[in-house]
Amino acid sequence: MRIAVTGSIATDHLMTFPGRFGDQLIAEQLDRVSLSFLVDDLQIRRGGCAANIAFGMGCLGLTPVLVGAVGADFADYRSWLERHGVDCASVHVSELHHTARFLCTTDEDHNQIASFYTGAMAEAREIELGPIAERLGGLDLVLISPNDPAAMLRHTDEARQRGIPFAADPSQQLARMPGEEIRQLVEGAAYLFSNDYELGLIEQKTGWSGEEILDRVGVRVTTLGPKGARIDRKGEPSLHISPAPELGKADPTGVGDAFRAGFLAGLSWGLPLERCAQIGNLTATHVLERVGCQEYELGQRVFLERFAGAYGSAAADEVGAHARCHYA
Numbered sequence: 001m002r003i004a005v006t007g008s009i010a011t012d013h014l015m016t017f018p019g020r021f022g023d024q025l026i027a028e029q030l031d032r033v034s035l036s037f038l039v040d041d042l043q044i045r046r047g048g049c050a051a052n053i054a055f056g057m058g059c060l061g062l063t064p065v066l067v068g069a070v071g072a073d074f075a076d077y078r079s080w081l082e083r084h085g086v087d088c089a090s091v092h093v094s095e096l097h098h099t100a101r102f103l104c105t106t107d108e109d110h111n112q113i114a115s116f117y118t119g120a121m122a123e124a125r126e127i128e129l130g131p132i133a134e135r136l137g138g139l140d141l142v143l144i145s146p147n148d149p150a151a152m153l154r155h156t157d158e159a160r161q162r163g164i165p166f167a168a169d170p171s172q173q174l175a176r177m178p179g180e181e182i183r184q185l186v187e188g189a190a191y192l193f194s195n196d197y198e199l200g201l202i203e204q205k206t207g208w209s210g211e212e213i214l215d216r217v218g219v220r221v222t223t224l225g226p227k228g229a230r231i232d233r234k235g236e237p238s239l240h241i242s243p244a245p246e247l248g249k250a251d252p253t254g255v256g257d258a259f260r261a262g263f264l265a266g267l268s269w270g271l272p273l274e275r276c277a278q279i280g281n282l283t284a285t286h287v288l289e290r291v292g293c294q295e296y297e298l299g300q301r302v303f304l305e306r307f308a309g310a311y312g313s314a315a316a317d318e319v320g321a322h323a324r325c326h327y328a
Helices: 027-032 049-059 072-083 119-126 129-136 149-162 171-175 179-186 196-206 210-214 255-268 273-288 300-311 313-320
Strands: 003-006 010-016 041-047 065-067 100-106 112-117 141-144 166-168 191-195 219-223 229-232 239-241
Touching: 003 049, 003 129, 003 149, 003 255, 041 049, 049 065, 049 072, 049 255, 065 129, 100 119, 119 149, 129 149, 141 149, 141 255, 149 166, 149 179, 171 191, 171 196, 179 196, 191 196, 191 255, 196 210, 196 219, 219 255, 219 273, 229 273, 239 273, 255 273, 273 300, 273 313, 300 313
Parallel strands: 003 065, 003 141, 010 100, 141 166, 166 191, 191 219
Antiparallel strands: 010 041, 100 112, 219 229, 229 239
C-alpha cells in the first residue's frame, strides 16, 4: 500500500519529575494553578506524531510517505528518517520558522503534562495531497494524525474529494478543536484511531454516541493502555486484543504512534485486523521500554520471537512472511 502519513514533525524535550503531579494539586484552588516542577532529567529526542509513525513503519520494512512542515533545521532529522526507510520528498521546508517543539514532563506514575510549540507546523496547511499522489502514482490511504488543525481539515477534505481512503487520528488536537471540526475529521473515515479517554472526548464534543460514530467510520480502533486494544465495526462484536508483555517501562511518550505504525504495517500487508493490532501492540511495547519515540530497534529474529511469545507461533509465522525488521 502507498500510505501517506500526515501530521506533526517535531523535536521532543522529555523531562522526568520524581513525584506525582496529583500530590501537588489543591482541589479548592484548581482555578488558579501556579506550579513549577523541578525535574531530574532532560532528554532531547526526535519526535512529532507523523514522524514517529513513519519511523516505525520504516523499521518494519515499509516505505511510508511523510507529509508535514519543518524548518531549515530539519536536515539531520531528514537523514535519520531516510536511513530508516521513510520517504521525505513531500516534506515542506519553511523559510521562516523552526521545526516544532514538544515539551513534556512525566511523573513517577507516568502521568504527563506537555506543551507544544507549533513553529513551522503552521505551514502544513499549504500542502496539497494531489501532487503527492501524482508523484507516487496514487495513494491507497492517508493518515490524518495530529497537526496544524487547518492542515488536518484540509487534508481530510481533499482526501474525500479525491476519493482517497483516510484514517482519522485527531488525538492530541481533540482538546483544542470544537465539535464541528472533529465531526468533519471523523465523518467517512475508513479508520478512526484514539485511546479510550480520547474516544470519550470525541463522543462528548461531537454529540455522537458510540454507535453513531460506528455509523460514520469503517473501523474504530481504540487503544487501552496496559489492557491492549479494541476494534469495533458496525454490526459486529467488539474484538479485544491483549497487550504484548513488556520487558520494562521507561517512558510512555510515543507509544500510541508506534501502535499506529504497527497497525498500518499490518494493513499494508493485507493481514486481518486482529493481527494488525497485535503488531501495533508489540511495536508500542518497544517504545515503552525506551526514553524517546524513535530510540527503539526492531530486529527480525527478536521481534518475531517476542510476537510468538505474546500471540503464538502461527501468528508469528503469518507476520514473519511480510515483516522485514532490518534495524537490529
